[in-house]
Amino acid sequence: MAWRYIQRDLQAGDILDPEDWNENVREYLEEINGAIDRDNIPASAVVVGSEVDSAVFNEISVAYLIGSTASTNSGSYGSYGPVQLLDTNTQAFQKIDMTSNLSASSDELLLCEASIQFDTADAYNIYGGGNYEDGYVIASKKTLRDWLYVDFRMTIDGFEVAYAGPTTVHHRRQCIYMTGALPVEAGAHVVEVWVRLYHNEKAGDGGSDKVTWYNSTQDLSPRIAAGTILINRRKR
Amino acid sequence: MSKVSFTPIQPGDVASITAPNATMTATASATAAINAENVRQEGIDERNLTFPLVVSNTAHSGNYTDVLVTIKSWTKIPASGSWAPPTSGAVSPSSFSSGVPFTVTLGGTFSYAIIRYSLEVAIEGRASGAPSETHYVNDDVGFCIFRDGVQLGHTRRFVQNQLAKSASGFGTTEQSRTVQSVTIFQYVENVGGTFDLRYHINTHGSSGLKADTGGMPWVSGTNDAVNIRRLTASVMHYK
Numbered sequence: 001m002a003w004r005y006i007q008r009d010l011q012a013g014d015i016l017d018p019e020d021w022n023e024n025v026r027e028y029l030e031e032i033n034g035a036i037d038r039d040n041i042p043a044s045a046v047v048v049g050s051e052v053d054s055a056v057f058n059e060i061s062v063a064y065l066i067g068s069t070a071s072t073n074s075g076s077y078g079s080y081g082p083v084q085l086l087d088t089n090t091q092a093f094q095k096i097d098m099t100s101n102l103s104a105s106s107d108e109l110l111l112c113e114a115s116i117q118f119d120t121a122d123a124y125n126i127y128g129g130g131n132y133e134d135g136y137v138i139a140s141k142k143t144l145r146d147w148l149y150v151d152f153r154m155t156i157d158g159f160e161v162a163y164a165g166p167t168t169v170h171h172r173r174q175c176i177y178m179t180g181a182l183p184v185e186a187g188a189h190v191v192e193v194w195v196r197l198y199h200n201e202k203a204g205d206g207g208s209d210k211v212t213w214y215n216s217t218q219d220l221s222p223r224i225a226a227g228t229i230l231i232n233r234r235k236r
Numbered sequence: 237m238s239k240v241s242f243t244p245i246q247p248g249d250v251a252s253i254t255a256p257n258a259t260m261t262a263t264a265s266a267t268a269a270i271n272a273e274n275v276r277q278e279g280i281d282e283r284n285l286t287f288p289l290v291v292s293n294t295a296h297s298g299n300y301t302d303v304l305v306t307i308k309s310w311t312k313i314p315a316s317g318s319w320a321p322p323t324s325g326a327v328s329p330s331s332f333s334s335g336v337p338f339t340v341t342l343g344g345t346f347s348y349a350i351i352r353y354s355l356e357v358a359i360e361g362r363a364s365g366a367p368s369e370t371h372y373v374n375d376d377v378g379f380c381i382f383r384d385g386v387q388l389g390h391t392r393r394f395v396q397n398q399l400a401k402s403a404s405g406f407g408t409t410e411q412s413r414t415v416q417s418v419t420i421f422q423y424v425e426n427v428g429g430t431f432d433l434r435y436h437i438n439t440h441g442s443s444g445l446k447a448d449t450g451g452m453p454w455v456s457g458t459n460d461a462v463n464i465r466r467l468t469a470s471v472m473h474y475k
């Protein structure tokens with residue numbers, strides 16, 4: 001509340017109308033009852049140590065890629081842990097294996113970030129045959145197949161809050177970053193990240209080219225090589 | 237505290253002025269603890285408090301660029317002094333030392349922090365020579381956050397050059413170029429330290445980087461194969 005001032009300056013000997021007195025008292029009451037704000041609390045009025053716990057303001061939740069369909073790509077410069085091989089037989093969104101389940105005790109704003117590494121194949125294996133040549137690369141034309149796409153989405157309780165892509169598969173390794181936010185009520189919530197492999201197949205290459213995502217071997221399968229979800233749960 | 241009320245004086249109440257306090261009720265409650273009933277929800281902000289809720293520190297490279305040359309070893313991102321300006325429209329970088337380090341101390345005012353690095357990576361070369369060239373593997377570059385010199389492996393993220401024209405028979409002078417962005421982050425809770433950003437170049441069997449000076453004339457030398465620009469780095473401390 002802003003500062004209030006008396007309305008009537010009463011002097012000794014004045015003959016008072018009762019309302020003169022009432023007006024001044026009302027100012028006093030409104031100052032007491034009104035909403036306190038920065039006018040009433042000077043700088044440094046609250047000292048460190050007397051404030052509430054940090055969890056009143058913020059909390060952090062983190063989820064990492066579990067990689068339930070793990071391959072063995074965990075070399076010194078490769079993935080940190082197990083990777084998640086993706087299903088190449090569907091063009092639907094597949095859930096990336098790093099779900100974050102939250103239990104909010106109050107209303108919160110969920111500020112979510114996801115950092116993902118997507119590889120079209122094991123980056124550290126070499127291929128002596130024509131796998132890439134017949135798949136993602138058309139060696140005879142010195143070009144790439146440009147109808148294979150990958151895209152990503154992040155959801156909070158099923159609501160899409162971020163989308164990344166689509167991108168082609170011209171790079172064997174690439175990073176994806178998404179950020180999104182949603183206010184939620186107290187209760188259980190879930191943050192999930194999804195990936196979709198799809199193709200807009202054309203009758204290219206003389207109409208005979210029907211190549212799609214490769215999964216002939218594990219080394220050539222598209223995969224999520226690393227992933228992190230970081231959720232900053234703002235409460236105030 | 238509960239709301240304070242009073243009984244207004246009415247005309248003819250002259251006698252009541254002999255006991256003015258009797259016109260007030262609930263005055264005792266005015267000295268009670270203030271609660272939500274008395275504070276407007278948006279009435280207080282952090283400027284009234286002696287503790288900050290958020291403090292940030294940032295560093296950036298502007299649109300300067302820097303060439304990464306060390307291969308097969310995790311190496312700190314070069315300090316701002318070695319970054320080169322663009323040919324025009326230069327936006328100077330802020331001053332930062334190698335690794336763009338941030339030191340985080342928690343436990344007093346702040347309870348946790350989030351460190352973020354974001355940058356653009358260009359690979360303007362290609363692996364050359366067996367076995368890479370014949371097996372369609374090109375240079376890749378990884379980035380990772382280190383804490384007190386220890387690699388935080390779960391922050392490792394890699395980009396790799398495009399596949400096209402890296403196949404056998406394409407000719408070693410054909411260009412193979414990629415530009416990608418990388419964003420990595422690390423949250424810090426309870427245990428602080430000094431955090432920095434490092435890179436790692438893998439040539440996959442090639443003895444060195446092969447900048448494609450034939451296909452990309454703006455690349456002036458072999459060591460220009462991998463370069464970075466538009467780095468932004470930040471640490472956010474939270475109450």
